[in-house]
Amino acid sequence: MSIDTPVPQSSPAQTIPAPTIPAQAMDDHWRELVTVAMLGTDRRDPPEPVGPLADLVADTVRTAPSERMLAQVAACVAVRRAGVLPGPPVDSLAGPAPDERPPCVPAAADRWHHITVSWPVLEDEWMLTLISNGWRMPPELVALVLRRHRRDLVRRTRAEVACGPLAPWLVNQLPELAAPTNKVSPSPESIGELPELPIPPDLAALLTAPGDESGRMLRAGIESGQLGPAHRAVLVNLLARVRPDALLDLAKALDSVDQISPGYGLAVALADLAKTRHQMLDELNP
Amino acid sequence: MSVGQRWSVEQVEAIAPSAASVTAAHPLATLSCWQGAGVDTEALWGSCQGSGAEPYDTMVDHVRVGFACTCPSRKRPCKHSIALLLLWARGQVAESAAPTKVESWIVRRITVDRSTVATTPNGQAESETGTDSGVSADDPAGPESERDTEASPDIDRDQVRNDRVERMFAGLTELDRWLDDRIRTGLADASLARYSTWDSLAARLVDAQAGSLANRIRRLAGLVGASPGWHDDVLAELGMLHLLSQAGRRLGSLPGPLADAVATSVGWQVRHADVLAGVPDTDQWVVAGRSDTREDRIEVRRLWLRGTSSGRWALVLSFAAYQQALDTSLEVGTSVEADLHRYPGAALRALVGTRHAEPLDGVHPPAHTVAGACDELGVMLATEPWLDCLPVTVRASLTRSGSRWVLTDDTGSLPMIESAHSDAGSGIATLLAVSGGGPVDMTVEWTPHGVLPLTIHLADRSIDIGPRADDSFVSAA
Numbered sequence: 001m002s003i004d005t006p007v008p009q010s011s012p013a014q015t016i017p018a019p020t021i022p023a024q025a026m027d028d029h030w031r032e033l034v035t036v037a038m039l040g041t042d043r044r045d046p047p048e049p050v051g052p053l054a055d056l057v058a059d060t061v062r063t064a065p066s067e068r069m070l071a072q073v074a075a076c077v078a079v080r081r082a083g084v085l086p087g088p089p090v091d092s093l094a095g096p097a098p099d100e101r102p103p104c105v106p107a108a109a110d111r112w113h114h115i116t117v118s119w120p121v122l123e124d125e126w127m128l129t130l131i132s133n134g135w136r137m138p139p140e141l142v143a144l145v146l147r148r149h150r151r152d153l154v155r156r157t158r159a160e161v162a163c164g165p166l167a168p169w170l171v172n173q174l175p176e177l178a179a180p181t182n183k184v185s186p187s188p189e190s191i192g193e194l195p196e197l198p199i200p201p202d203l204a205a206l207l208t209a210p211g212d213e214s215g216r217m218l219r220a221g222i223e224s225g226q227l228g229p230a231h232r233a234v235l236v237n238l239l240a241r242v243r244p245d246a247l248l249d250l251a252k253a254l255d256s257v258d259q260i261s262p263g264y265g266l267a268v269a270l271a272d273l274a275k276t277r278h279q280m281l282d283e284l285n286p
Numbered sequence: 287m288s289v290g291q292r293w294s295v296e297q298v299e300a301i302a303p304s305a306a307s308v309t310a311a312h313p314l315a316t317l318s319c320w321q322g323a324g325v326d327t328e329a330l331w332g333s334c335q336g337s338g339a340e341p342y343d344t345m346v347d348h349v350r351v352g353f354a355c356t357c358p359s360r361k362r363p364c365k366h367s368i369a370l371l372l373l374w375a376r377g378q379v380a381e382s383a384a385p386t387k388v389e390s391w392i393v394r395r396i397t398v399d400r401s402t403v404a405t406t407p408n409g410q411a412e413s414e415t416g417t418d419s420g421v422s423a424d425d426p427a428g429p430e431s432e433r434d435t436e437a438s439p440d441i442d443r444d445q446v447r448n449d450r451v452e453r454m455f456a457g458l459t460e461l462d463r464w465l466d467d468r469i470r471t472g473l474a475d476a477s478l479a480r481y482s483t484w485d486s487l488a489a490r491l492v493d494a495q496a497g498s499l500a501n502r503i504r505r506l507a508g509l510v511g512a513s514p515g516w517h518d519d520v521l522a523e524l525g526m527l528h529l530l531s532q533a534g535r536r537l538g539s540l541p542g543p544l545a546d547a548v549a550t551s552v553g554w555q556v557r558h559a560d561v562l563a564g565v566p567d568t569d570q571w572v573v574a575g576r577s578d579t580r581e582d583r584i585e586v587r588r589l590w591l592r593g594t595s596s597g598r599w600a601l602v603l604s605f606a607a608y609q610q611a612l613d614t615s616l617e618v619g620t621s622v623e624a625d626l627h628r629y630p631g632a633a634l635r636a637l638v639g640t641r642h643a644e645p646l647d648g649v650h651p652p653a654h655t656v657a658g659a660c661d662e663l664g665v666m667l668a669t670e671p672w673l674d675c676l677p678v679t680v681r682a683s684l685t686r687s688g689s690r691w692v693l694t695d696d697t698g699s700l701p702m703i704e705s706a707h708s709d710a711g712s713g714i715a716t717l718l719a720v721s722g723g724g725p726v727d728m729t730v731e732w733t734p735h736g737v738l739p740l741t742i743h744l745a746d747r748s749i750d751i752g753p754r755a756d757d758s759f760v761s762a763a
Contacts, residue, residue, distance in 0.1 A: 030518075037521045040472025066469040070462075073469075073525035074532075081734065082668035086656045086698020092683045093723030106747055139722070140742075140749045143715035170719050173686075177715070 023085075025050050030076055033069070041065040046072060053079070096169030104135035108283040112141055115280065116148070119273050121240045122280060124194055127158045129284040137162040142170060146177045153179070154186045161191075197237035207242055211249025214242065218270075219253045222263035229266055239273045247278040293348060298371040300583050300608030301351065303361045304489075307368055314369035317378055323370065324382035330374050331388045334366045344370050345388050347395050351607075354391060450495050454552065457494020458531040461487070465528050473517050478510050491553075496534075498553035501581060502527060502674075513704070522734060526672045546631030547670055556629055561637050566625030568642075569593035571600065573616045574651050575677055575729040575740030578755040585755045587612045590677040590729065590740070591626070591636075592651045599666075599677055600626050600636040606760045618741050619748030620645040634673075650743035653681035653727040657697035663732050676732045679743070683725045684717050693737065695725065703736035713739040713751035720749060 032047040046069035049057050057071040108130070115122045130137065137145060142163045149155040156179045160167045171177045199207065206214040218235075221227035227235065242250065251274035257267035302308045314334060317323070321341065323332030328349050333341040342357040344366040353363040363371075373379050384392070464487050468478070477483045484507035491500035502523070509519045533540065533548040540548060550556065571591040578587050589602040604613035616622070616638070625639035654662060659680040666676050682693035682700070691702040691714055702714060717739050720726065727743040731752075740752035 034517055034521055037469060037524075038473050038517055040470055040475070042470045043472065064466070066466045069469050070465055070525065070528040073521055074529040075525075077522045077525040078529065078671035081671050082664050084660050084664050084667065086660050086700055087687070087692070088699060089696050090685050090687045090692055090694040090699045092694065092725075093685045095722040095724055139720040140716050140751075142719040147715075166719060166722065169722070170715070173718055174715055 026053075026076070026080065029053070030080065033073055033076060036069060037073070041069050049075075093173070097165035099136050099164035099166065101134055101136040101164065103138050104130055105283055106138065108135075108280070109138040109141055111276070111280050111283060112138075114276060119236075119240075119276055121197070121236055122273075122277055124155070124158075125240070125277075126280055126284070127155070127162055128192070128194060129281060131158065131162050133284055133286055135162075135284065136164050137166075139166065142166050143174070143177065146170065150177070150179050153184075154190050157186055157191050194241075197241055198234065199237050199241065200234055203234060203238050206238060209246070211243075211246030212253075214246055215250045215253025218250065219257055219267070222254075222257050222267050223261045225262060227266075228263050232266055232269075235266070235270055236273060239270055239277065244278070244281050247274045247281075250274045251278065292377070293371060293375050294609070295372065295375045297607070297609055298368060298375050301363060301371075302368050303363070303492075307361060307363075307365055311365040311368035311372060314365060315372035315376075317373065319369070320373065322385075323373065323379050324384065325374055325379045326381060326384050328392045329384055329388050330370050330379060331385065332370050332373075332379075334369065342366050343387075345391055346370055347392060348374070350395055352395055453493070454495045454554070455535060457491050457496045457499075458534045458552070460490060460494070461496070461499060461527065461531045462535075465524055465531070468524060473520060478520075481507055483507075495555070496553040497555075498551055499527065499530065500553070504582065519735065523674075526674070530672050543631045546629075547633060548631075550629050550631060550633060550635070551670070551672055558637060561627050561629055562639055564627050564630075566627055566639055567593070567596070567598070567600070567636070568623075568625050569595050569598075570621050570623050570646075571626065572621040572649050572651050573618050573645075574679060575731065575752055576618050576750055577731055577738065577740055577752040578612070579753065580755070580759070583607065585612060585760050587755065588675070588731075589613070589616050589618075590731070591616070592677075592679070594621065594649075599634055600628065601634040601677075602626075602636060602638055606755070608759060609761050611761050612755060617645065618750040618752075619650065619743075620647055621649040622646070634676075648746060648748075650727060650741075650748055651679040651729065653679045653743070655697040656680060656682050656693060656695050656700055659700065660698070674734055677729055677740070678732060678737075679727065679729045681725050681727045683723060684714065684721055685723065693728075693730070700730075701736040703733060703738045713753070716749070716751045717742060720744070 029047060029050045036044050036046050041064075045065050048054070049072050053072070053075055056075045057068070108126075112123075112126060115126055137159075145159045145163065146156075146167060149159045163170075206217065209217075218227065239247075239250065251271045254267045254271035254274065257264055261267070299308050302311070313319075319334055320332040321335070324330070325348075328347060330346040330348055331344065333343050335341045340356075342355055344353075344355040344357075344364075346353055346363070346367050348371070353367040355364045355366050357364050357366055359365070370379070468475075471477075484503050488500040488503040491497070491503065506520060506523045506527075509516050509523065513519070530548065530551055533544075534552045537545045537549060571593055573589060574592050575590040576587065577590075578585060580586075585606045587604045587606075589604075591600045591602060592598070593600070602613070602616065606612045622645045623642040625642075626636040627639050628634075628636045659678040662678050663676055667673060680693060680700070682695045684702075685692060685694050687694075687699060687701075690704070692699040693702065694700075717726075717728065720742050728739055729741040729743065730737040730739050738753070740750070742749040742751060
């Protein structure tokens with residue numbers, strides 16, 4: 001950032017052109033001030049003010065070198081700030097190769113933020129659904145996703161596919177986003193498949209059951225105390241893999257769990273998971 | 287009767303003015319030191335036998351966060367208030383009916399608070415934290431004025447004000463003497479690297495009612511050795527402090543608006559109620575950018591608003607101590623028709639008064655060229671050169687110039703602020719990904735060290751990329 005040359009005028013109505021200081025002279029003067037400030041005015045006297053700056057800081061009351069120095073520094077900084085000018089234009093970066101895929105809807109980007117904070121178990125499905133439906137990653141998520149998945153090669157590979165040509169371009173600009181290069185490439189099968197989640201056999205039947213039936217069973221289990229906070233992890237896994245058309249019924253059933261039931265808090269959380277997954281799939285499916 | 291949510295010890299420690307205050311409070315946080323201690327849904331109270339002949343009467347508003355104590359300490363909260371809160375946090379204060387004096391104090395606070403409720407969400411901390419615009423927050427029932435009126439109801443308010451002015455002038459004189467010493471001994475002097483050099487001055491400035499200057503001093507301490515060119519940055523800030531201290535000591539001879547601007551930049555506190563009583567600036571206000579920064583133990587949120595009709599900028603601040611919530615009522619990328627009440631002078635800082643309509647989505651301020659942005663910044667800085675944080679909306683491309691990121695177009699370039707950590711984790715990475723190196727409209731915050739991207743304005747939405755408060759420190763609203 002360089003500086004403009006006019007010295008601030010005392011009144012906006014003033015018609016006489018303001019005296020000016022060449023920008024280079026002001027820069028040189030500032031460097032002299034910094035040098036003196038480093039050493040201290042006990043060791044070196046402040047420089048003589050240049051041009052109109054001399055009038056600005058002229059003050060017979062200030063006799064000590066340190067006082068004259070502070071007055072000059074204050075005036076010089078004020079002039080430099082008020083006279084801020086842009087530096088010379090700089091060549092723009094060459095952009096990334098075009099990506100023909102349409103970006104997904106902005107709501108999907110908001111959903112990703114919610115998922116990564118509250119329900120990370122859904123992130124793999126979010127990413128694979130995005131890729132399989134031909135969307136590209138919203139650009140505002142690209143840096144976040146690349147940074148988030150630097151070490152897990154399977155997820156990193158998915159992220160790079162979702163981000164398209166923007167990913168290598170961004171990594172080229174910001175090498176901190178690069179993945180470690182000393183790992184073995186994952187198999188294509190592992191990239192395209194959702195990871196298996198542990199679900200106990202007595203709950204596995206709910207994976208394919210109609211929503212109203214599985215919702216009824218979950219509600220009854222939670223209200224009777226058979227399903228409680230200790231089962232939270234497997235219930236989360238269940239809702240993350242249950243058939244998508246059952247999600248709304250499940251959410252409805254979980255929302256209607258009796259508030260005095262000890263599992264009410266768990267039911268509220270699971271209902272949010274079911275709704276989040278339903279909305280996620282809704283946003284990512286054309 | 288329920289006393290509402292009891293504070294944790296961490297929350298109590300977070301509102302203490304210093305670690306030393308907590309240390310001093312701990313010996314007093316035993317029941318044997320207190321008489322008549324009690325708590326209800328609004329307040330905590332008790333009498334603590336201190337070094338004086340009479341016990342100190344202490345009251346704490348634990349809902350709206352406020353303190354009153356008859357002790358002579360200028361610190362707020364004082365060690366007695368902290369000790370009482372610690373007792374409560376440990377469950378050692380019994381619930382009881384509040385004495386009349388406490389009740390009337392709470393009623394007065396609620397009355398004041400109602401007039402400011404539109405701008406200060408419940409539980410939000412009010413602090414003396416200064417801001418980058420050189421202004422300071424003030425408690426709705428300001429601690430200092432509150433103490434004065436509580437301790438001596440008949441005291442002459444003019445005398446109180448004169449005392450405050452006198453203390454502030456003495457603080458400014460001391461600041462100038464301190465600046466003079468720094469310039470005499472030089473920036474290479476080893477004492478500059480010691481935090482106590484700065485912190486003790488900051489503490490004295492707080493005592494002298496110059497809280498904003500105290501915060502500038504603390505921020506300045508962080509610049510020492512922070513970059514290869516730190517001498518430039520520190521010297522420039524010393525110059526601005528000198529300018530403010532000189533102007534502050536000549537307030538009487540300055541034109542009215544400039545005097546007001548200097549007073550608030552120094553730290554002169556203005557009550558919310560007084561600000562809200564001023565003439566409103568009614569406009570369709572676009573929420574153009576948001577930036578969160580931690581100042582000491584308070585998280586400060588700056589929201590930059592731009593008037594659609596007037597083209598004027600305004601700054602709305604909110605504060606949160608540990609586990610308190612920041613203001614989320616203004617969302618970046620929306621606009622709201624509202625009354626803004628500006629602080630005295632040509633202040634950027636304002637409080638939101640009446641909102642006349644629901645917020646609208648998908649609006650953003652008009653963007654300047656890089657040269658145009660510099661012009662707008664220059665006009666604002668010519669008026670108040672000590673401002674160290676200003677907003678501007680610009681259409682430019684992000685690119686590299688040597689080792690530094692810059693915003694550029696065919697009229698020039700502006701350097702970006704250097705990230706303290708990694709560019710990959712900053713707004714720069716998102717800006718780069720969204721723009722693909724091409725021109726985009728964005729609102730940025732100018733600082734003397736470069737510009738910081740806050741918001742990317744796209745045709746259909748705005749993307750908030752400003753620095754965000756740590757979720758482990760503040761709670762969700």
